[in-house]
Amino acid sequence: MDYNALFSRSAQVMQPSPIRRMTGLVNQPGVISFAGGMPNPSTFPEHDFKAILDDIVETDGCRIFQYGVTRGLEEFRDLLVQLLAERGVASRREQLMITSGSQQGLELLSRVLLDPGDVVLVELPSYIGALACFRNTLAEMVGVAQDEQGIIPEALSATAARLRAEGRRIKFAYLIPNFQNPSGITIAPERRARVLEIAAEHGFLIVEDDPYGELYFRDTTPEWLEPIKARPGGEAVVYLSSFSKVVSPGLRTAYIAAPEAVTQQVELAKQAADLCTSSLDQRLIFEYCRRGLYARHLGEIRDFYDAKCRAMLFALDQCMPAGVRWTRPKGGMFVWLTLPEGLDAEALAMEAVQQFKVAFIHGAPFFVDGTGRNTLRLTFAKESADKIAEGISILGEFFKEKISKL
Numbered sequence: 148m149d150y151n152a153l154f155s156r157s158a159q160v161m162q163p164s165p166i167r168r169m170t171g172l173v174n175q176p177g178v179i180s181f182a183g184g185m186p187n188p189s190t191f192p193e194h195d196f197k198a199i200l201d202d203i204v205e206t207d208g209c210r211i212f213q214y215g216v217t218r219g220l221e222e223f224r225d226l227l228v229q230l231l232a233e234r235g236v237a238s239r240r241e242q243l244m245i246t247s248g249s250q251q252g253l254e255l256l257s258r259v260l261l262d263p264g265d266v267v268l269v270e271l272p273s274y275i276g277a278l279a280c281f282r283n284t285l286a287e288m289v290g291v292a293q294d295e296q297g298i299i300p301e302a303l304s305a306t307a308a309r310l311r312a313e314g315r316r317i318k319f320a321y322l323i324p325n326f327q328n329p330s331g332i333t334i335a336p337e338r339r340a341r342v343l344e345i346a347a348e349h350g351f352l353i354v355e356d357d358p359y360g361e362l363y364f365r366d367t368t369p370e371w372l373e374p375i376k377a378r379p380g381g382e383a384v385v386y387l388s389s390f391s392k393v394v395s396p397g398l399r400t401a402y403i404a405a406p407e408a409v410t411q412q413v414e415l416a417k418q419a420a421d422l423c424t425s426s427l428d429q430r431l432i433f434e435y436c437r438r439g440l441y442a443r444h445l446g447e448i449r450d451f452y453d454a455k456c457r458a459m460l461f462a463l464d465q466c467m468p469a470g471v472r473w474t475r476p477k478g479g480m481f482v483w484l485t486l487p488e489g490l491d492a493e494a495l496a497m498e499a500v501q502q503f504k505v506a507f508i509h510g511a512p513f514f515v516d517g518t519g520r521n522t523l524r525l526t527f528a529k530e531s532a533d534k535i536a537e538g539i540s541i542l543g544e545f546f547k548e549k550i551s552k553l
C-alpha cells in the first residue's frame with residue numbers, strides 16, 4: 148500500500164521538529180545541554196502537588212476523574228480573570244478558555260482562523276511549535292524583522308502594506324512579546340502600542356503568546372511587560388498564556404483570553420480535538436493558585452533562572468571571541484547568538500555535541516524566510532552555574548577556531 152498517497156495535503160507539509168531530532172544526541176550521558184526548551188524539573192513543586200492531590204481525592208472523590216466542560220473549570224476561569232487583571236488585562240469568564248497547553252491553543256486558533264493561502268505575519272525568528280501549526284493549515288508565513296527592542300514597527304507596516312497591495316489576506320500577526328522563544332528579546336512598550344495601531348490600520352488580528360511573561364528577572368519591572376492586550380485598543384487581541392514554564396509542563400494547563408466570538412469558535416474546535424482538558428490537571432493547578440502557592444513559587448523561580456541567566460551572560464562576556472553577538476534577556480530561558488556570516492550553526496551544533504559534548508540548537512528552523520544559518524539558541528534553564536561556565540568556555544574556544552578559518 149502506498150501510504151503517502153493517502154496522506155492529506157496538510158499531512159504532506161508537516162515537518163519533524165529539529166529540536167526533537169537532536170534529542171537522542173543531547174540526552175547522552177555527560178553532555179552539557181544548552182539545547183531543548185524545557186523548564187528545570189527541580190523547580191516542579193512535587194511536594195505541594197502531592198499534598199493537594201491527597202486533599203482533592205479526599206474531598207472531591209471520583210469527580211476529579213470525570214470529563215469536564217470544554218471551556219474548563221468555572222472556578223478556575225474565575226481565578227484566571229483575576230490573574231489576568233493583575234497583568235492589566237480586563238476579561239470575563241465567557242472570554243476565557245482553558246486549553247491543553249498553549250500548543251493546543253495555537254493549533255485550535257490556526258484551525259478556526261486560517262484557510263490555505265492566508266497570511267500569518269511572524270517574527271524573525273519565531274517559535275517553531277507555532278510555525279508548525281500555521282504551516283499545517285497551508286497558510287503562508289511571512290517574516291518581519293526584529294531588533295533588540297522587538298519587532299520593528301516600520302517593517303511590520305511596510306510588509307502589511309505590500310501584502311495587501313498584492314491582494315493577500317493577512318489574518319493575524321503572531322507575537323511573543325516577553326523574553327521570546329527563541330531569541331530572549333522583549334518588545335519595548337512604545338512598540339507594543341504601535342503594533343496595535345498597525346494591526347487596526349490593516350485590519351488583522353494580533354495573537355499574543357505569553358508563556359514567559361511571569362518569569363522576569365530582578366532588573367525588570369512588570370509594568371514594562373504590560374501585555375499588548377492590556378493596552379487601549381487591545382480588546383480584540385487574542386492572548387495566550389500557560390502554566391508550563393512557571394509551574395509544570397506535564398500538567399497540560401494553559402488558557403486563551405479572546406473576544407467572545409473567537410472563544411466560542413475555539414470551543415467548537417476543541418470539542419472535536421479532545422472534548423476537554425484533563426480535569427485533574429486543571430484542579431491541581433487551580434488549587435495551587437488558590438492556596439497562594441503559585442505567587443510564592445514565582446518569586447523563587449524568578450531568582451532561580453535569574454542566577455542561571457547571569458552565569459551564562461558572564462561566561463559569554465568572558466569567553467566569546469570577537470565577531471559573536473548575543474542578546475541579554477531580562478527573563479525567560481533563552482539567549483540568542485549570532486555568529487559571523489559564513490558559519491553554519493547546524494553543522495557546528497553536530498560537531499559540538501559529538502566532539503565536545505556541548506549541545507545547542509541551530510537557529511535556521513526558527514526563521515520562515517530561509518535566513519539565520521549563522522544563529523543559534525542557548526537555554527540556561529537546565530545546567531548548573533559551573534556547567535554553564537564550562538560549556539560556554541568550550542563553545543568559545545570552538546567558535547574562535549572556526550572564525551579563525553573563515
Ligand SMILES: Cc1ncc(COP(=O)(O)O)c(C=O)c1O
Pocket residue numbers: 184247248249250251274276323328356358389390391396400401
Ligand atoms: C512561545 C511558546 N508558546 C507556546 C509554547 C507551548 O507551551 P505549552 O503547550 O506547554 O503551554 C511554548 C513552549 O515551548 C513556547 O515557547
